[in-house]
Amino acid sequence: MKSRYETAKNVFIDSIDIDDYIELNSSVTAYQQLQHSMEKPLKMILLFGRPGTGKSILLNRIYEKLKYQKEIHYFDTPAPTEKEFFQKLFKVLTQQNLPKNTEVNFSALIDFCKNLRDKREIVILLDEAQMYSAEIMEKIRLLSDTRAVKFVVSLHKTEDEDLIAKEHFKSRIWEIIELKNAIKEDQEAYIHKKLLKKNLFEIANSIKSKEMKLIYKFTKGNYRECNKLMFTIFEICEFYDKNEPNKINYSYIPKKIVEMSALKLGYINV
């Protein structure tokens, strides 16, 4: 027999699926800000924030929303090599596949883009841009200088390096949008809305305010961490539900299970 917690668990599988997008006050603001920036005559837009703050899903959402209105392309995963990246880019710009056993002539590509100015307005969304090499990033900069291609670059903000300080961004980025972890109320709304979206009303109500606070304490409002923790919580609930139902109460999620999940994920330790 399938446990009620199994569905709940699967709700929190981390994905950038647009169907999983939850509209929160903070995400609506970020979306509007990004959309507004894209309408400006900017060459590059930097979208940055710590991992799990919703950059990818925001890019995905904006792509899905605007794909029929604009010439917009979403590069969700970085190409493993420079060659592959330019092959991909060639296809986007020329709308043709690169012939086999050929390489993109970058100078020719620049000239091609220059010719596109005022004819086409292409937006390329580059997710996980911190994985691109400095050479690729430099070439991206040169392409953006043609003003035919606009890049929205999504980057992780890390503790060790301030990416904005990098020279190739410093002089050319005209707009910076920073995404932050959710506040407690937003995270609470996020969990509820996620569950309600799958009609898991009872389970959504079984997470009481006290446990919500604890979840926020462990995840610090990070959506990815929240997804992981919620997944683990429902996984443990599922286990008890199937094996030791006397240890589970359907009316509320016990603190014990939240703490056990936090232990499992390493938020706390003995």
Place this chain on the structure above:
Amino acid sequence: MYDIRPLEEEWKKYQLKKRKPIYWGISLLALFIFVAIMNFPNLNHYINKINNKSIIHIKDDKSNLLKNDALLRLEIEDSKSNNIVDEININTSSGVLVDIPILNIGDNVNSKVNSDTIVNKIHLNIIETSSVKAYEDVEKRFIQSQDIDDALFLAKSYYKKHNYTKAEYWAYEVNKLDANLEESLFIFVQAKVKLGHLSESIAILKNYIRKSNSEEAKKLLNKIENNK
């Protein structure tokens, strides 16, 4: 699905760790209470000590009171002696005989302010004086102090001055303060004789002799009867 048991065990350990500060707090509190209980006799001792201290204070206060009483008395005595000295001076300067009590032991007034004071006061010499005011002062002083010596002095003085009514009165005052003082009884009896109450005097003396078998009283009785 993973095995939940190790996670449960880990959670128990975590709970223990989380509650460690509480356990420590409770342990320290228990230790503190234990130490306090163990030291309870000391506490009692301490409390007693404090109480004793207060008792001592009270005692001190009492002793102070006593001392103060004594001092007061001494001061009174001092004032007496001062008065005496004053009287002496006054009378000496005016060439009139001095009849206010002075001490037997020389003129050392300061030496009176010691334990011998009472003894010294008993041996008062009475010297006649014509100063009525001096007697009035002693009478006033007696009203305040109820000093037996003052009363005895007045009884003797008035007797010597042939003021037998007053002598009788003051001898009676002495007798009220100390019924065993023969001297006052004798003045009282002799004053009564002088006032013509002979039989009454004899009766008083006989009664006293019956109780005390005093030789002095017998002699006085004999003298009174013979004079009769």
